[in-house]
Amino acid sequence: MFDNLHRWLIIRLALVWLVLSLIIGCMVQYLGNTRLDSHIVNMAKSETANYSGEFATYLQSPSASNLALFNKRIHRLIENDHLIVVEFYDATSNKITEVIKPSALQVEAELPKHGSDFSNKDTIFTQKVSLNNDTYLRVFIPIFTQADAKIGYMEGIYHAPAEIIHQIKQQTFWSLLLVVLVVLVTSLALYPLIIRLNSKLLDYSHILALTNVGMLKVLGSAIAKRDSDTNIHNYRVTLYSVRIGEKMGLSNTAMQGLIKGAFLHDVGKIAITDSILLKAGKLTAEEFEIMKTHVRHGEEIIGGYAWLVDATEVVRCHHEKFDGTGYPDAAAGAAIPLNARIFAIADVFDALTSRRPYKEPFSLEVSLDIIRQSRGTHFDPMVTDLFLEQIKALHGEICHENEALLHKKLEECIGTYFK
Numbered sequence: 001m002f003d004n005l006h007r008w009l010i011i012r013l014a015l016v017w018l019v020l021s022l023i024i025g026c027m028v029q030y031l032g033n034t035r036l037d038s039h040i041v042n043m044a045k046s047e048t049a050n051y052s053g054e055f056a057t058y059l060q061s062p063s064a065s066n067l068a069l070f071n072k073r074i075h076r077l078i079e080n081d082h083l084i085v086v087e088f089y090d091a092t093s094n095k096i097t098e099v100i101k102p103s104a105l106q107v108e109a110e111l112p113k114h115g116s117d118f119s120n121k122d123t124i125f126t127q128k129v130s131l132n133n134d135t136y137l138r139v140f141i142p143i144f145t146q147a148d149a150k151i152g153y154m155e156g157i158y159h160a161p162a163e164i165i166h167q168i169k170q171q172t173f174w175s176l177l178l179v180v181l182v183v184l185v186t187s188l189a190l191y192p193l194i195i196r197l198n199s200k201l202l203d204y205s206h207i208l209a210l211t212n213v214g215m216l217k218v219l220g221s222a223i224a225k226r227d228s229d230t231n232i233h234n235y236r237v238t239l240y241s242v243r244i245g246e247k248m249g250l251s252n253t254a255m256q257g258l259i260k261g262a263f264l265h266d267v268g269k270i271a272i273t274d275s276i277l278l279k280a281g282k283l284t285a286e287e288f289e290i291m292k293t294h295v296r297h298g299e300e301i302i303g304g305y306a307w308l309v310d311a312t313e314v315v316r317c318h319h320e321k322f323d324g325t326g327y328p329d330a331a332a333g334a335a336i337p338l339n340a341r342i343f344a345i346a347d348v349f350d351a352l353t354s355r356r357p358y359k360e361p362f363s364l365e366v367s368l369d370i371i372r373q374s375r376g377t378h379f380d381p382m383v384t385d386l387f388l389e390q391i392k393a394l395h396g397e398i399c400h401e402n403e404a405l406l407h408k409k410l411e412e413c414i415g416t417y418f419k
């Protein structure tokens, strides 16, 4: 269980780490790309502002001499800028002039031509283009007079500086790495915390289990005090039942139900009047019918508490008989819960070998003869055979021990099956 918990927790924390890293990593990558694009656009707009300013000046007084002067200026500008092509148009889309950076003639020829007509646009427009692992930006800038009349426009191709792109991509990479590490460290920090909390929870569960077991003993003792002076019958029948259950390989859960049921099997006798419960002589038929109701009273008493629900099988069915002649349901064979079939033989054997107000204890041999005769009628044959196989060891261990030692043995059983 402990190892399973560690493996379960490690797998889930690793999954959380992977999923969170993936989601946050994608967000960081997206924001990094957006930041890169925004940076390139801003740089391109900044550099093209010089050209559009020169062109606006020219358009205010166009002449051959001013065009020559304008050409000279943009040739000088383009040598030192990241623009590789600039084209200038008047308001009717007639090209006024263009300049291509000499070192970028090959690139300009390879770049795909834009399929859109930008001439009708009234705002700055950009379009990203990639070629040979380099990033380019087409830029369209309309030129207006102070009275907002469109008098021309320029188009340019901006070559984004590789070192800037590399720098921003590096920053994005380090951000991604930081995110992955932070999520990893958080997951690692959660691991001991969850283990510690689970340990605390187990401690509290153990305390709760002990509380429930304590309540079980109190309830069992309460009915024992009405029926006799000691708990010893309850201790013996519970220990006989546990030993048979162990021989049959019952699950831990089934053993818990068997122990609870065995200890509380006659709890319903609380509802039986003393004149019947403590009667020294034989019960009349009418009194016996009343006595039989103790199994239903017992079921009602424990039925309201979820922790005792698994004891119901024994409490309700411990007087059923394998051949269907028992009570309260006259159930037969496998219709009787296994825990009740196990307990029935333990209960009868203890009654046979014990002193009662109306009889002396039978010898082991006589008691076993009665048990054998009831194989297949009162008792499940399979359970009877298992019981008879180990009866000498059980008799020696349990039958003649004092109450204190039996209580100690019962505590050991509870420690084993309720831990």
Ligand SMILES: [Fe+2]
Residues within 6 Å of the ligand: 265, 266, 294, 318, 319
């Ligand atoms: Fe009973």
